[in-house]
Structure formats: C-alpha cells, structure tokens
Amino acid sequence: MRIPPLILLLMLAGLLSLHGEKTLPTNSPDQKDASLPNPSPVITKAKAFNPIIPGFHPDPSICRVGDDYFLATSSFEYFPGVPIFQSKDLIHWKTIGHALQRKDQLDLTHARCDGGIFAPTLRFHKGTFYMVTTLTSPVSGSANQKGDFIVTATNPAGPWSSPHWIDKANGIDPSLFFDDDGCVYMCGNMKPENLLNEKHRVIWIQRLNLTTWQLEGPQGILDSAPYFTSGKLGSVSNFEGPHLYKKDGFYYLLLSHGGTGKNHAVSIWRSSTPLGPWEENPANPILTQRMEMKDRTPGITCTGHADLVQGTDGRWWMVFLGVRGEDGNSPMGRETFLEPVDWSGIWPIVNPSHTGRTDFTIDSPDPGNTNPVTGKFRTNFKDRSLSPEWSMIRTPDAPWWSFPKEGGSISLQLRPDEITGSNQPSFLGIRITEPNCMASTSVSITPTSPEECAGLAIERSSVACWSLVVENPGNGPQVSVFEGTNRLAFTTIKADANIDLRITMKFPNLDFSFKQDSKNWKTITSCDAPAIATAPPGHFTGAMIGLYASSRGKESDQRANFDCFEYNPDLR
Template identity: 40%
Template sequence: MHYNNPIIPGFHPDPSICRVGDDYFLVNSSFEYFPGVPLFHSRDLIHWEQIGHCLTRTSQLDLRKAWKCNGIFAPTIRYHQGTFYMITTNVSSQGNFFVTTQDPYGEWSDPIWFQHRGIDPSLYFDDDGTVYMTGSHNEAGFGATGILQCQLDITTGQCLTEPRIIWQGTGGKGPEGPHLFKKDGLYYLLIAEGGTEYGHMVTIARSTSPWGPFESCPHNPILSHRSLDDAIQITGHGDFVEDQQGNWWMVCLAVRPNGYPPCHHLGRETFLTPITWTNDGWPIITGGRLKLVTEAPCLPSQLVPIFPARDDFDQPQLRPYWNFLRNPDMTRYSLSERPGWLQLRGSSSSIAGKGAVTWLGRRQEHFICRITTLLDFEPQIDGEEAGLIVRMDAQHHYEIAVTRLEGEQRIIARRTIGTLSAIVANVAFPAGPIQLGIDATHDLYTLTFTAVDQVEQILARGETRYLSTEVAGGFTGVYFAIYASGNGQECQTPAYFDWFDYQPGLE
C-alpha cells in the first residue's frame, strides 16, 4: 500500500503525536495566529481531521506582543491515565506552560506555568510515576545550546530537580525539539539539529538512564535531506509513535521548494515516514529519506469528513481551519448581524500594523488553487478598505480590495515586499456586491474581480517567491484572508462577506 506526503499540507510545522487506543492525535505550532495549536485526529495516520485548537481563549494565549514568528513554538501532546497534556512555549508572553483536558474535542484548561530556561518543552511519563520535562536550553536568545531536563510536578508545574543538560546533540546548531521515550528498557532522546533551514535534521541517542550519559546513534542523522537534489527539503523536528500492530512511525516537518533558486511559500508541512529498528536497537528511516509517495504497511484506511470548498458563513461558529491574526477583538466580527454573511468592522489598525487587525484567514495548502469571495462594502471616507489578501507576514503580502480614493470608490491591487509597498492597479467601481479572487499557481498569484453580470477581469499579478521564507525570512507560511481596515481611523461602514471559496487544483 502507499500514501501521499505531506499528510497535513500547508503551514503545519513542528508536529507532535500520541496514540490512545485506535485514535491518534497530532498538534502543530501556530506562532502569532489565534486560536493556537491546531489539533488533529486520525485512525490511520494518513487521513487527518482538524477537530479544533488547544488554545482558544485569551486566558490561555496572550498574543498582544506577538510580532513576526513569535507566539507559540513547538507544542508536544501526550496522554497519561485519562488526561491529555499539551505543553509548549509562548515566546511573546510568560514563557513555558501546559494545558490539560479529558476530552480533546472539548475545552482545555487554563495554563499551568513552569520555569524552563529555553523553548520546545516535552513531557515523558515514566513507569515509576516520575514526570520528565525535556526542552531546548537557550537562556540567551534563541540559539539553543543543548537539551535541558528536570523532573516536574505535573499538578503544580514545580521543577522538582535542578535542570541540567543531558545531551548537546551531534554538533549541529540549535539542538531543539526533544522527545524522551522508552523502548525495550532503554531511554531514547530524539531531537532536531541544524537549524530550521536547509541543514535541518533528526538525530537520536539512547541511555540506560533518563539522565544519560546518552550514546549517539552510529548512523546519525537518522533523517536529513541536506545537500540532496530532492523535492522535499528542510526535514526535521520529528516525533515517534507506535501503531496498534507494533509498527513504528515518525511525523516530522519538511518543505516543498519551488523554482530556482528554490524557495518555499506554503511553509513547513507535516510529513509521515515508517520506522524500522536494527537488530541492535537503532531506528532506521525506511528508504533513507522522505518521499512524496511512500510504500508502507499502512493501517486500514479510515477516511475523515472533508469540509466543503465553500464556507457560506451560515453556521453559528466558524470552521476550525479559520485563524485570526493575534488576539481578535470579537466585537468586530459577527455571523448573526446579517444572517448568511460574515460582518467585519475595520479598526484603525492596518493589515501591516501590530494591533488587533480585523482579519480572518486560512492556510494555503495547495500550490495550485483558486480563492474567491463575495464582498458587499461601500466605504464612506478615504482610506477605508476591505478585501482579500494573500499574506506571508506584515511586510510581504498582496491584496485586492474595495476602497475609497479621493472621494471615489475604487478596486485596488497592492503589492508589499519589504519596505516597498504600492498600489499597482486601480479601477473605478460602483456600489454593490463584487466577487474578488486570487488564482494561485506554483509561480504566480493572479488578483481578479468580477462585477455582477460581467466577466472576470485580471487586475494584477505577483510572484509567489516574494512571499516565500527565503525572501521574507521567518518560518511560517502563506495565508489567504479576508479583512477590513480604516488605515488609521475607525471604519464607518462594515464589510459583509457572503461566502469564501477555496478550490484546490491539480498539482
């Protein structure tokens, strides 16, 4: 049998996984986006359904100071004696914490904070009841210097032992993302090294004690695509899981670069690979590297519900794939003010600002796709605008929007690349609903509009590479979003969106 990678496409980095009976649960980093830590469920490791987020309340997730690539880093999910634990770092707020639940489909607890001189905390529940917190040590900035560990009181968050370095990896920069687990009486320590760039890799060590000394695997790194001419790059940050049949698997992040020189704009995605074990107890990646199509002893296929391509905004709650940018002011969003439409009330914050932008987005998950929305908006004063945006970060985005310029209603296309930002096209447009669109290919975004009873018109284009990590920096991925903004003043008129349509194309 075979399956396709990535198993969760688009910006879904730093995967962590656990199994409870026949059920698998997986979480990803979410950085400056709210709600935080997307949560997925599967019964076959291949087909995944997003069932919600772990962090859905401001009391759990303070993103007010979360600028580019801040916020939530590298969560770990674990299950122990009827309780799920999700442990992570909010680098924009108080640091390291964990939340718990008995029902992963429901609400998670408020945070339990704990002291840790670093990021990427993970939990291991040992057979004798001891709980270990293992994380990356980076007391001064983000340059991790080793793997730090202590015993943790899982009810209070108190460190019960003095934290100490247990392994510094194999010499790659930034040892991070550790996971401690036990197999056949030995403690294994799985980590990422090499930085989250093209030197990324997965390494592993083992010991008879959770405190070490740790013996490095003789064939480290067990996974890296560095210096390979391959469609998959930046492989790293893995987590192991054993299935019901005794087979072992690893989920990890990787990217799919595009063009030359290669660049990636979809972000770091979640991949899956089978693991085998040597006779002397070391893990081997089947085939030696990740593949887009993988032959493996797969579990019986369990298809999951698929959301329809169009969201008509006719449900009382937003679908789980939607995100806000930082903590939203929910008084500016309404699904009931005009039934069947989503109302956005633009604030003074611009889409390039650091405030509570009125913005609702979902990840781009396919190189080729078509995004359309129907907007009804009549700006009353110059500067008010609402529309459709494709965004990597505050300084790298393209949008098509309805606005008011010099007293006249216009449709504009704007491109922002670093400090260069310009309206590259604009046309007059009378009042009334209008369809806005973005057609994505591997290399281009095409911005379109369609007036009632008229044919679709192209307003502008922009290259995908200028919204890539290689240009923009950071380590997130592209979003499509709808937004409203007064650009320095409160919008006098709300914007209404009738629907949002995401149509994947043939890759």
C-alpha cells in the same frame, strides 16, 4: 508538487474511500504499548502521499489514544493557538479544535511575525491530555508572561485549562515524558553558560511535579559541544525539539539539529536512566534531506523536528516537518510529513526502503486505504460559526466578526488595524496548501471615507502581504490591488452592489480579478510575489489567504458583509 491527478486516480482505483468516523478518547497508552510487537514496516499495495497535513503545520507532535491519533503543530503569531488534529489511520487528519482559544490562555498582543507560540508537545496520560509549549518574546504590552507552560484537557477538542507556567524551564521546545514508575520528566533546549558560539545549545531533562507544576531534583544534560569539536553529525548547531521515549528498558532521546534550513536533521541517543549519560546512535542522523545527500528525493528539503508514535498494529511511525521545493522556498511553509520506522532492533531506522530520507509517496499505514489529494474549502457561514480552519493574526480583544442573517454571511468590522502593522487586524485566513491555488469571495461594502476598504488578502507576514479590496479614495468606488500599502492598480466599479473578488496564485505569480454583473472574471493586474515563500531559517510560518476589512488608521462604524468564501487548490 503533488502527484498528478491522472496518476493519482490510477493509484486510487479499487481502494476504499476515506472514513469520517470521530470518536472520543479512551484511557489508553500514549506513545507506546508494551504488549504490542515491534515488526518491521510491511509493504502494502495502497499508497499515501506526503505531506500528510499540507500547508503551514510545522513542528508536529503526536500521541495515540486507543485507536485514535492526535497531533498538534506550532501556530506562532496566529490565533487560536496550537491546532489539534485527529486521525484513525495517520493519513486522514481532521482539525478538531485548538489548545489555546482564549485570551487568558494566549495573549499575542504585538507579537512579532514568526514569534508567539513555538513548538508544542502533545501527550496523554491516565485520562488527561497535556500540551506543553513556549510563548516567545517579544510580546510587548502582553498580560501573559513568556516562557514554557502546560495546558490540560480531558477531551482534545477542548475546553483546555488555563496555563500552568513552569518556572526555571529555560529555552524552547519543551516536551513531557511519563515514566512507568509514576515520575514525569520535562525536557527542552537552552543556551549553556559557556557558549562555544551563538548556535551552541544543550538539551536538559528534569523531573516535573504535576501538583506544584515545578521542576525538581537533578538535571540531566546532553551537550552538543563534543560534536562541534569532533565534526560528527554533519551540522550540530541548535540542538532542539527533544522528545523522550522508553523501549525495551532503555530511554531514548530524540532531537533535531542543524537549524531549520537545509541542514536540518534528526538524531537519537539512549541511556539506562532518563537523565543520562547518553549513548549516541552510530548511524546518526536518522533523518535528513541535506543537499549533499545524493540519494535524497528531489523537491523535499529542511526535514526535521520529529516525533515517534507506535501504531495499533505495533509498527512505529515518525511525523516531522519538511518543505516542498529544492531551494526551501515554499508558500506553504513547513508542513507535516510521515515516514515508517523499523524499530525491531536497538535503534530506529526511518524509511527503511530509502534509509533516512523522505519520499512523496509511501506505503499507506492502512493497507486498504490512501489519502486522496483534496484541500478544497468552501463556506457560506450558514452555521453561524467559525470552523477550526480559520485563523486570525494575534489575539482579539473582542469579536469583530458576526453573522448577521440566518441565510448565511459573515460581517467584519472595519477597524484601524491593518495587515501591514503589528496590531490585530480584521483578517480571517486559512492556510495555503498548494503553490497553485485560488480564493474568492462576494463582498458588499459602501465606503464612506478614503480609508475604508474590504475584500481579500494573502499574507506571510506584515512585510509580505497583498490585498484586493473595494474602496473609495474620493472619486467613486473602485477595486484596488495593494502590495503592502502601495496601490499597484485599480478599476472603477458601480456603487451599491455586491462585488466578486478572486486571487489566483501560480507561484510566484499572483493574479487579482473581479466581476460585477458579469459571468466573466476581469483581471485588474498581476505581479510576482516571491516574498510569499521566503525560506527558513528565520521565517517559520506559511502563507494565509482570506477575508480582510480595515479603516486604515481611522475609526469607523462600517462593516463589510461577505456572502461566501471558497478556496480551491489547483493540483495540475
């Protein structure tokens, strides 16, 4: 849960409001600056609140360019792929675009739920941004190959290049490191030839040629096998999410392990060369919220998949994913968290005041600023474009949305694809950011066949989805509530009029209501929907809520017009 509003207001009293400044990147160091000091985190009066980017935003990767921070997260089967965020203070983040916005970059045709784009790494070097990620299988019928690829840009808001596919880059979770001698290294995880068990993985590191986009030279390996046999690190399955750094003449290899569930953790090694051999930090893991940790903050689990960045003042910070909730079940899925890091010694210490643990409240990176809880979203589409907050399921072949009038509204084409299928439905969604929230819209549609419908939908996957739609099964227009393809309830309405629709979530309950020629909302039905928050591992995304239109398996020339959309997280 978030901080209660009254307490929040007291903590915010006298603090500066958030800034809205946006600057373009300059040619500055990416992860570290050798001229900066390495002080311990200082205690500040201002507080910041985790998660710093609420909603389904897992696997964060971060870099600093001058005074600006840029961050990328995983997007899985959603399009556009890999959202890019910008901040000046590490706590106020704005979505400025996506690295993968075109079908030639990302074809997610028939991508399975929780498939598609896995963890990205975002880096900056000599005027160019690099984003490396993995397109996973199965993506049957896709024009794209699967595997690791890199796209580049001079402006993180885009445009980004076409993919450079990296041959022989095995596994997932690739990362890049630019050494000060001009060499570039790529690392990732993979299955070894001699598997101890199905969760045995190794981390590989190899030099990358940025002219040919090919891996070259010998390969360094950090194998998890010794930790399986010794029992060290607690849970050592699935070595993944590696990142390389260089500090004080040593190379540091940060990685995650233990899987994406409650045993998730982060550990670190160092070496005098980028390929190893690797010396283990005796204090590993440096970040975890495992249930057996008696001193951990209740309500945060599954922390891992981290990246480090040095701030403009020399202090270090870690971004990582986490899940709100004791059981790991959260409709928001895995979100982006932040903790300070003391790297004044040989090894980094995460959150020194609560070593290795994650807290909801931290000292603000900016002593004069905090991040007030917001998350409201409203649009009437007057700018005749989709803002970066919107996502769709898989890659569209052609636009099925348009903006029919200057005064504002969006029109969605009714197409045969449904949110319960594996194709590309007419669905525009935003990420759920709180367990209690509300979304509403005003829709105009005149169904001419029983298959045509339009309204609101909330979904976590094709098997965990609910919709509130206007339809006409043959007896006249009605507003119906569906769980998947099963109609739960309906109520008749007048024809040829705008209908206001609303879905309210007080997790795990969903309430479906409407109004027509009335000031009062009328509930059609409510239901429990625990599947909207299925916990990892195996479920990597979070819930989306938004606009939906379908002709449910039949061709149609119909369109549905939506005058507005509003999302309001209830923080009480």
